[in-house]
Amino acid sequence: MAINVIAPINRISRERIVREFFRTTSYPRKNLVDIILTDRPFDFAHPWKDKFLEAMRWSFRHHYANSAFYQKLCIEKGFDEACIGSFDDIWDIPFVLSDVFKMYTIETKTPDPLRDEMSSSGTSERKSKIWLDRISGQRLMFSLYHINKALGLVGQKTSNYFLMAYNPALDETLGTTMSGIIMSYLTPRKGIFYGIDLDKEGQVGFLKDRSVEKLKEFLDEGLPIRMIGFIHHICEMIQSYRERYGRVIFPEDSYIISGGGWKGANPYGASFDLYRFLAEHTTLDPKNVRDLYTLIEHEIFYLECADHNKHIPNVAMACAREPRTLKRLSYGERGLIHLYSPLIESCPALSLLTTDYGYIGESCGCRIGGPYIKILGRAGVTKKATCAFTADQYVKDRAGT
Amino acid sequence: MIVRKEPFRQFIFGETIISKDPLPPDEIEKMILKARALAESGEVPSQDEILAVFSRLSKAWADPMYEKRQEALEALSGNSGLSEEFIKAILEEFFKIIDAGYLLAKIEGELAGAAIQDDLVACGKDEGIRLIARPAGLVLHVGSGNVFLACVESLINGIITKNVNFLKMSTDDRDFPVIFAESISEFDPSGVISRRLAVLWWRGGDEATEGLFKRHMDRIIFWGGTEALASWQKNLGPSAVLIRHGHKISFGIVSRAGLESAGLSDLTDNIAMDIAIWEQKACNCPQMLFLEDAIDDIDVKRFLDSLSGSLERITAMFPPGRRSDDEYVEVLKAREFARAEHLVTGRPVSVLGPKTFDWTIIFEEDSAKQGFEPSPLNRTIIVRRYSSLKTLSDLFKGYSFYLQTAGYCLADAEIQEYAMKLSAIGVTRLCPFGIMAIPTAGTPHDGSFALRDLTRFTVIEK
Numbered sequence: 105m106a107i108n109v110i111a112p113i114n115r116i117s118r119e120r121i122v123r124e125f126f127r128t129t130s131y132p133r134k135n136l137v138d139i140i141l142t143d144r145p146f147d148f149a150h151p152w153k154d155k156f157l158e159a160m161r162w163s164f165r166h167h168y169a170n171s172a173f174y175q176k177l178c179i180e181k182g183f184d185e186a187c188i189g190s191f192d193d194i195w196d197i198p199f200v201l202s203d204v205f206k207m208y209t210i211e212t213k214t215p216d217p218l219r220d221e222m223s224s225s226g227t228s229e230r231k232s233k234i235w236l237d238r239i240s241g242q243r244l245m246f247s248l249y250h251i252n253k254a255l256g257l258v259g260q261k262t263s264n265y266f267l268m269a270y271n272p273a274l275d276e277t278l279g280t281t282m283s284g285i286i287m288s289y290l291t292p293r294k295g296i297f298y299g300i301d302l303d304k305e306g307q308v309g310f311l312k313d314r315s316v317e318k319l320k321e322f323l324d325e326g327l328p329i330r331m332i333g334f335i336h337h338i339c340e341m342i343q344s345y346r347e348r349y350g351r352v353i354f355p356e357d358s359y360i361i362s363g364g365g366w367k368g369a370n371p372y373g374a375s376f377d378l379y380r381f382l383a384e385h386t387t388l389d390p391k392n393v394r395d396l397y398t399l400i401e402h403e404i405f406y407l408e409c410a411d412h413n414k415h416i417p418n419v420a421m422a423c424a425r426e427p428r429t430l431k432r433l434s435y436g437e438r439g440l441i442h443l444y445s446p447l448i449e450s451c452p453a454l455s456l457l458t459t460d461y462g463y464i465g466e467s468c469g470c471r472i473g474g475p476y477i478k479i480l481g482r483a484g485v486t487k488k489a490t491c492a493f494t495a496d497q498y499v500k501d502r503a504g505t
Numbered sequence: 506m507i508v509r510k511e512p513f514r515q516f517i518f519g520e521t522i523i524s525k526d527p528l529p530p531d532e533i534e535k536m537i538l539k540a541r542a543l544a545e546s547g548e549v550p551s552q553d554e555i556l557a558v559f560s561r562l563s564k565a566w567a568d569p570m571y572e573k574r575q576e577a578l579e580a581l582s583g584n585s586g587l588s589e590e591f592i593k594a595i596l597e598e599f600f601k602i603i604d605a606g607y608l609l610a611k612i613e614g615e616l617a618g619a620a621i622q623d624d625l626v627a628c629g630k631d632e633g634i635r636l637i638a639r640p641a642g643l644v645l646h647v648g649s650g651n652v653f654l655a656c657v658e659s660l661i662n663g664i665i666t667k668n669v670n671f672l673k674m675s676t677d678d679r680d681f682p683v684i685f686a687e688s689i690s691e692f693d694p695s696g697v698i699s700r701r702l703a704v705l706w707w708r709g710g711d712e713a714t715e716g717l718f719k720r721h722m723d724r725i726i727f728w729g730g731t732e733a734l735a736s737w738q739k740n741l742g743p744s745a746v747l748i749r750h751g752h753k754i755s756f757g758i759v760s761r762a763g764l765e766s767a768g769l770s771d772l773t774d775n776i777a778m779d780i781a782i783w784e785q786k787a788c789n790c791p792q793m794l795f796l797e798d799a800i801d802d803i804d805v806k807r808f809l810d811s812l813s814g815s816l817e818r819i820t821a822m823f824p825p826g827r828r829s830d831d832e833y834v835e836v837l838k839a840r841e842f843a844r845a846e847h848l849v850t851g852r853p854v855s856v857l858g859p860k861t862f863d864w865t866i867i868f869e870e871d872s873a874k875q876g877f878e879p880s881p882l883n884r885t886i887i888v889r890r891y892s893s894l895k896t897l898s899d900l901f902k903g904y905s906f907y908l909q910t911a912g913y914c915l916a917d918a919e920i921q922e923y924a925m926k927l928s929a930i931g932v933t934r935l936c937p938f939g940i941m942a943i944p945t946a947g948t949p950h951d952g953s954f955a956l957r958d959l960t961r962f963t964v965i966e967k
Contacts (some may be wrong), residue, residue, distance in 0.1 A: 174849045201841040206851045427833035429861055440834065459834055483834035 163446030266335030363396035580680035614947015650677025775939030905931025
């Protein structure tokens, strides 16, 4: 694994913004979008639909007026604000395909000059990159905080944090790193360790040995541990720990929160059973293992509940679409996941069609209830049974492999 | 990969066997040794005997009611991924490529005369030097699932060069090759062909089985992708020659002079046929189309409108085949990337095609855009401009190994110049649109003559 080391231009300000937010867990409300942000992230009772519609209308107006890209896209598709007459019209708001953000950095102008660059981990192919303005960042933190709170992940016990993500000193723009840092404020924090950092030779990589020793140190300390980030690195570390010191006896209230494009780089293979692995190597209750689905262009947290369903919070909507027709599918039907949210002002991703397969579950059986997303995998370049030279071969050739 | 659990048929030297599993390696080895003894016995059927079987076979396949043809239609409708309408159209034409006259023309074209297979013939001007064409020996054809005819045509090449042939069926098509072998057997009562023919299946990558073939074969004709090819390239025995037909890319060219002299509607119908046939999964289907810069914008628009109409018509006649979700997503990505490029950079890019992704034209008008890129297939054609023949050929630098067919619409006076330039950069076939996926009998494929690859020439000097 090798990345360009990017100078941390505004690391201090980012850390400070996170810290400041968590001092009060509130932010200055600004416009109609803010009406959907409450401390009840899974409350869909009346008048949620009306509020969400208003927020989406505002968001559409804003992106249409301030993103030349989005305006032209909507004109091409014959869609304007008048087309959003009712709640159900939200489903028809023109989408941007998530992979387009891997090709281009597309902005929406906002009055806020403070913008942070954010990028995806790019584990499977190119990185997505967006600019995030201050109000959007604050909304996302507010939303993230209350989602975690509702799902039982905000606590008062001081914990040690294991971020299986890049050290922000190397690249603070990475979404997985920033998400991890923000999540490390969900409890009082004692220690924090980054598993991906510079090694002795100055190369960036997963520091397995150092991680194992740090894990030993954290376990000896006895405080709850929260491991956040790339799950295959977490598993590799646990496996090495087991070989060296025996089964990992997690302190009570410990969690693993996985996230960040790991599936494409999973060395354990497609049939890998995470829960069986963890049961074999650790004492962690499976209910405390939570997967997180989020995209850099759409940083809403779809976080698993204890029943392992990724709940859709009320700051977003989601559906699955049939790949052939892009027709909206019913609950339980597999298709491409399409996400909607008005929270981000600096990037026209209010309607984002992803290239992830999944389905929408109607109602989770947990106490939160409500709809949830099941992610089933990422659409890939098909390995076609063909003698025609295809894109996958082209990509390999260009990469020199 | 689809791996069926129900029993499947294999054809071994005239007999059909039904089993749930592939043959074990020890049985395969016995079969290969038996084939080796047959090849070394020197008993080879005459050309007349072989062609007589094909003559009877061709007549049978010309009849839509022929039982094996109907069985093939049913099987291919289930497993090929192609639409039933398209399979019917292919089977309607199939009898022509197994016709004795067609095969004789192929032998004459590729081996420089038909007599050479059965007799000593003079070589060149020196009458003291004579040649005879003998079979290479044992030949394995490794089939791919994309074009169900490809491995059968390869097998036919092996048969008419009098080899003892094995065919490894693709996992995607474990029916048509066996149906065809059984059909041969039906019209070959004395076993001229069928006792020298085995059609088998085993899971690709089975080292024990593939190791036997690598050790004992004289020729291995490989059709398919790069990863499987890499496996077949390893540990070949001393006699085994691997003839590979890996990934290739084809494209089309339309010059201004060519367009002026062509009937627009016929031209775009032919291009649409080349795009639609085999859903572009065959190596000789075009993935990109280059229009000369000198064609004015109005004519370009007329051309694209006409091509859209042609694709619409061919889609009504031959609906698209079955596609995976990933394949749809690839087309979706190609369309959305093109739209985004236009919206972000301002470069003129148009995306044409129905919402259902049945076909797509991506027209990138800016000739400054360099490089070539494969299309996501499934009736998706990327159309670009080119300013000169030199800039066109420069696009393919570094990819000459992958180049195959260039379909053209050129003025007669231009063909020579284009042929000289494009053949120099690696293109192995130039042909008019409409026949890109239908090569003429007796012409080379991927730069070489298939029948010569399967033949050992013996020279007799005085």
